[in-house]
Amino acid sequence: MFAPDVSQMHVIDHGKSQPLEKESRDVLSESARIARGNIIDLAKPNVSNHDAVIFPGRFGAAKNLLCCIFLVLAAKVLPGVDVTVGHEEEEGGKWPYAGTTQAVTALGAKHTVKEVTHVDQKNKVVTTAAFMCETKLHLIFDGIGAMVRDVLKLSGK
Known part of the structure; x- marks a missing residue:
């Protein structure tokens, strides 16, 4: 797994849903803490060693990686991608x-209504609604798991 070696834009108190004014954290260190593993600087990947990539979404990625949800990035760089x-x-x-569907289609992508995951076979892109839906956490977890399984299928794993 990879993460940028930069300071987080904000550190959030998730109990209060508010930024902590006087606290600073490093994205790389926080990623290692959360994933409980070895996280490599995002500036140092060797793409020949990988079959697929999964981009995380949500507000942390929006603030620190400059993309909120991957499918908007996919819509921007892959004309006609289906998400x-x-x-x-x-x-x-x-x-x-x-309302995100309007932004995606304005960028030239196609939006397909799905409850869980959607696979664009032509562009080899898998997207999931994840936290775009107000639902039970285990259903979001199941959707993300289905997305990972679909990515592995596309990569031949």
């Missing part, structure tokens, strides 16, 4: 980030 953020309507708050 999912889940649903295109909020449906009473279940899909609070449904």
